[in-house]
Amino acid sequence: MAGIEEVAKLAGVSTATVSRALSGRGHVSPTSKAKVEEAAALLGYVVSSNASSLASGRTRNIGVVIPFLNRWFFSSVLEGAQQALLRRGYDLTLYNLSGDGRERSSVFEHFLLRQRVDAVIAVSLELTEHEVQRLHDLGKPLVGVGGPIPGVRTLTIDDVGVARLATEHLIGLGHRRIAHIGGDLEFDLDFHLPTNRRLGYEAALREVGVEPDPTLFAPADFTIRGGYHAAKQLLGRPHDRPTAIFAASDEMAIGSILAARDLGLVVPRDVSIIGIDDYDLSDFFGLSTVAQFPRGQGEQAVEILMEQLEPGPDAAPGASMTQLPFELRVRSSTATPSEL
Amino acid sequence: MAGIEEVAKLAGVSTATVSRALSGRGHVSPTSKAKVEEAAALLGYVVSSNASSLASGRTRNIGVVIPFLNRWFFSSVLEGAQQALLRRGYDLTLYNLSGDGRERSSVFEHFLLRQRVDAVIAVSLELTEHEVQRLHDLGKPLVGVGGPIPGVRTLTIDDVGVARLATEHLIGLGHRRIAHIGGDLEFDLDFHLPTNRRLGYEAALREVGVEPDPTLFAPADFTIRGGYHAAKQLLGRPHDRPTAIFAASDEMAIGSILAARDLGLVVPRDVSIIGIDDYDLSDFFGLSTVAQFPRGQGEQAVEILMEQLEPGPDAAPGASMTQLPFELRVRSSTATPSEL
DNA sequence: GTGAAAGCGCTAACAT
DNA sequence: ATGTTAGCGCTTTCAC
Numbered sequence: 001m002a003g004i005e006e007v008a009k010l011a012g013v014s015t016a017t018v019s020r021a022l023s024g025r026g027h028v029s030p031t032s033k034a035k036v037e038e039a040a041a042l043l044g045y046v047v048s049s050n051a052s053s054l055a056s057g058r059t060r061n062i063g064v065v066i067p068f069l070n071r072w073f074f075s076s077v078l079e080g081a082q083q084a085l086l087r088r089g090y091d092l093t094l095y096n097l098s099g100d101g102r103e104r105s106s107v108f109e110h111f112l113l114r115q116r117v118d119a120v121i122a123v124s125l126e127l128t129e130h131e132v133q134r135l136h137d138l139g140k141p142l143v144g145v146g147g148p149i150p151g152v153r154t155l156t157i158d159d160v161g162v163a164r165l166a167t168e169h170l171i172g173l174g175h176r177r178i179a180h181i182g183g184d185l186e187f188d189l190d191f192h193l194p195t196n197r198r199l200g201y202e203a204a205l206r207e208v209g210v211e212p213d214p215t216l217f218a219p220a221d222f223t224i225r226g227g228y229h230a231a232k233q234l235l236g237r238p239h240d241r242p243t244a245i246f247a248a249s250d251e252m253a254i255g256s257i258l259a260a261r262d263l264g265l266v267v268p269r270d271v272s273i274i275g276i277d278d279y280d281l282s283d284f285f286g287l288s289t290v291a292q293f294p295r296g297q298g299e300q301a302v303e304i305l306m307e308q309l310e311p312g313p314d315a316a317p318g319a320s321m322t323q324l325p326f327e328l329r330v331r332s333s334t335a336t337p338s339e340l
Numbered sequence: 341m342a343g344i345e346e347v348a349k350l351a352g353v354s355t356a357t358v359s360r361a362l363s364g365r366g367h368v369s370p371t372s373k374a375k376v377e378e379a380a381a382l383l384g385y386v387v388s389s390n391a392s393s394l395a396s397g398r399t400r401n402i403g404v405v406i407p408f409l410n411r412w413f414f415s416s417v418l419e420g421a422q423q424a425l426l427r428r429g430y431d432l433t434l435y436n437l438s439g440d441g442r443e444r445s446s447v448f449e450h451f452l453l454r455q456r457v458d459a460v461i462a463v464s465l466e467l468t469e470h471e472v473q474r475l476h477d478l479g480k481p482l483v484g485v486g487g488p489i490p491g492v493r494t495l496t497i498d499d500v501g502v503a504r505l506a507t508e509h510l511i512g513l514g515h516r517r518i519a520h521i522g523g524d525l526e527f528d529l530d531f532h533l534p535t536n537r538r539l540g541y542e543a544a545l546r547e548v549g550v551e552p553d554p555t556l557f558a559p560a561d562f563t564i565r566g567g568y569h570a571a572k573q574l575l576g577r578p579h580d581r582p583t584a585i586f587a588a589s590d591e592m593a594i595g596s597i598l599a600a601r602d603l604g605l606v607v608p609r610d611v612s613i614i615g616i617d618d619y620d621l622s623d624f625f626g627l628s629t630v631a632q633f634p635r636g637q638g639e640q641a642v643e644i645l646m647e648q649l650e651p652g653p654d655a656a657p658g659a660s661m662t663q664l665p666f667e668l669r670v671r672s673s674t675a676t677p678s679e680l
Numbered sequence: 681g682t683g684a685a686a687g688c689g690c691t692a693a694c695a696t
Numbered sequence: 697a698t699g700t701t702a703g704c705g706c707t708t709t710c711a712c
Contacts, residue, residue, distance in 0.1 A: 001478070004690060014699045019691055027697060046453040050393040051689035054704045059390065061433070061456070069415040070620070079409050082436045086443055091456060093401070094434045096422045103426055113386040116431060138341065225624045261601070280410070284565045344706060354683045359707055369681060391705035394688045
């Protein structure tokens, strides 16, 4: 490995100039800059991130703490963040907390404190005050995606609004007996999304004078399998079968489509189904849904951090809670109820 | 942030002893060790990874280069590697190459060279000789998962054997007209798995005197959607419909199940279907499959690297190509053909 | 077993 | 715009 000194010698300048030319900080004449770049390329020189970090206090590395890797939302956020970081020359260090609680505490008590990251992105994680404090004390910016973290800038869709939109779509088609498959309590612990989506659903119903029927609510775990079982219960009842199901995620909605098929029901003739996400398979199943854009959320989280780490001239302050885009996508799983 | 000096002062020893006590390298009396640990805990001291890396040349960080994040196999490998690393106090820096080719070259020409990682795990990536050479020159150990990299220790299942086993299961049930959904050419570029699985399928057929029928092969892209379309072609033919399908992945097999249903065929009465992987939804769909264990592959990759980075007393050399476990799991998607 | 001190390879004052 | 130089916070000889 060539060092900065060799580059300096070859370029005929001092190490300071090499550092400045390569990092873009401080003024360097175009001539020396060109010479330095040529010398660096010739020698295959790459700054040692450790030496640079130690001297400058900046690591050009962002930590991402995330509870799952194998779920669409999470891997999409991660992908978006990774791509945005790579573009800016940043590394991404991953902390996946899918194991037990010990992992979580060791990450916060140990890993994040060893000065390896400049900032942290927490995905769908409700951090404790203590955890937030630790990072704050270190002066590490923190941004959340998908979960409200008190006192921290967080990116999240308007779950109430999204759910309301989905439900209103069904109502607009003429449905009134609309069931809801939401999250079970366990899921509500770490991010209140299930509760919020249920609230949006209920609000939309009340707006048209329908009192939400608690027997039309079924909890599940956000998977296809969970949605399948929940929908079987909802659709299997001999009387008063709902004419539509609003599932809080596309995976549960797809489970519902499969359950309907197994019960001999035709979607959307016998039952309309809508979800939230627009994930991989939604289009394949013709599922109507409200799309959200987790890749973009990951990218945006990076942009927010970059503004704080490397403030540009156009430093906009930014609210502490940003609303993200979502979009109704009507496909073939929703239609007017056939009784009408 | 407390520094090593403060810990030394509080413990009444020198910084050298603190370093030795905390890192476990070199001999320290139990007494001083205890004192150091107590002082460190009291001050909330955590070694600065940059200073430590710069001085020692070790980063305690592993780079993982991976082409996808949103697919079962890849996220599982990543999860396994992450967990194994966390346990050992290592960080994991992620390089996801899902974007275009520019990302790939910048990762290899830049990111991996800045001394941020001690070693690299390459998942399902066929590295060029040049890329391997770069890492080798830096003295960075490299291990592959899921793709054969010339000259590099690689973990991979015996794709030929797995495919043979799946096919033999169908043959054992009495099937002879067995179709195969494999990878298309594009997929074969980066890892020869599709070709190998096809070879295993053909070998199993020939063993019982059946010449593989090229019209019973359909290429797809390893997704549910792709498997669905491929299976429709295979099962839609009016004459000589295959009595069984062997898909090179569970996702394609599940697509086949859905296609069969849409054609009015009952699985396994009218057609048996088997896949490879045993992924998330396979059990839900009652899919017979040959399970592989990507989490374990990620963990094992870490173990191999650890042996090289921190050789223990029981340093086993290890072959340059390790065979991994796989296992037939018979569920309800395979049965004897009904003609018999 | 322990301490003193010389770096690890850069960056950022400060000086010019 | 560029050079000089003192650290960044730790690890590791080397000497005791």
